[in-house]
Amino acid sequence: MSKNTNKTKPRSGQARFPGIASQARDLGVSRTHLYLVLTKQRQSARLMAAWLKLNKSAA
Structure with missing residues (x-):
């Protein structure tokens, strides 16, 4: 019998x-x-601001 x-x-x-x-x-x-x-394991204020701007314009 094998176990998973x-x-x-x-x-x-x-x-x-x-x-x-x-x-x-x-x-x-x-x-x-x-x-x-994005998962807050690393900090980058510039990248977070750019990502928010990119997503705001796409929505």
């Missing part, structure tokens, strides 16, 4: 930040850097 040793959580099927790759490219930063700033 998969310890990863199932994905929710929904992206946390849709379009983050193209937004990062538009802002001139890496997707990883933008993700870390």
Whole structure:
């Protein structure tokens, strides 16, 4: 009898930040850097302000 040793959580099927790759490219930063700033694991006032401005104009 085999045990389920998969310890990863199932994905929710929904992206946390849709379009983050193209937004990062538009802002001139890496997707990883933008993700870390948006999740508050890294600080960048300039990038956060630019991202908010970009999303405000898209809405």
